Amino acid sequence: FEFSHALCRLPATSVTDGLRASDHGDPDPIAFAAEHAAYISALRLAGCVVNVLPADESFPDSVFIEDPALVLNGTAIILRPGAASRLGEAAALRPALLENMNDVIDLSTDGYVDGGDILCTDDRVLLGLSARTNLQGAQDLRPIVEGLGYKLVVLQTPPEILHFKTESSLIDAQTVLATPALATSGAFNGLNVIETAVGEDAAANAIRVNADVFLSAGYPKTADMLESAGYSVRILNTRQAALVDGGLSCMSLRY
C-alpha cells in the first residue's frame, strides 16, 4: 500500500453509458468530474505523483482504469477485461503504460481477467473468478505473476458480487476490509479481516494509500470502526461512480 505514483483517466462524458447491474439513473458527467478531481487531490495529498490521462469517449467505463491493467512492482500487465464494451480499453491504455511503467507485459489469453478482481498483498495476488474473470484468464495470468515473484491464489467471488474488490480492500500489510459475505467465504486465510458495518457493504471498496485509508462517504459506522482501530480515514464522495458500479479502487492504478 506504499505508492509513489498513480495513473488515472478523466471520466468521459459518455460515462452516462457506463455498465451497471441495476439502473438508478445515469451519472452526471459534471458531478463525476468534480468527484474525480477530489479523488486525484486526495491521492496527491497522500504523497503520490498522479499522472492524469485524457478522457477516452469511445469507452464509457474507461475512468475505471484499474480494470484493464495490473501493476506489480512497477511492471504493468495488460489484462483482458471481461465485458465486451471494455475489452478495447486494454489496447487503448497500452501507450500510457509504456510511457509510465518500467515494463509492460501482455496477458496473452483467450480468457478474461478484470483488474477489479485482483487484490494484491506484499507477496500474494488474490484473484477472484467472477462474471468478468474466468479460469482460462487466471491460468494464463499465473506464470506472469509468478515470474514477478508473487504467489497467485485463485478464489471464487460469490455470484452476486461484480468484482472481488467491490467488496474487499487491503488496508494494511496484513489486514483486509471486507463485507461479511466475502469475509466468511474463506478468501482471506492468513490475513486479518475487518468486516464492514451492517448495511455498509459498499464501504469495502476502499483503498490504502500510504498513511491514509480512502473510504466512500455515507458509511459512518465503518469509518468510526477504522478510526478506532487507528487508521487515518479520508472520506471521499463516490456517488456518481457508484451509479455505474464503480468505487475508489477502480479509479487509479497505484504503483
Ligand code: CIR
Ligand atoms: C463496469 O461494470 O465495468 C463499470 N461500470 C464499473 C467497473 C468498476 N470497477 C471495479 O470495481 N474495479
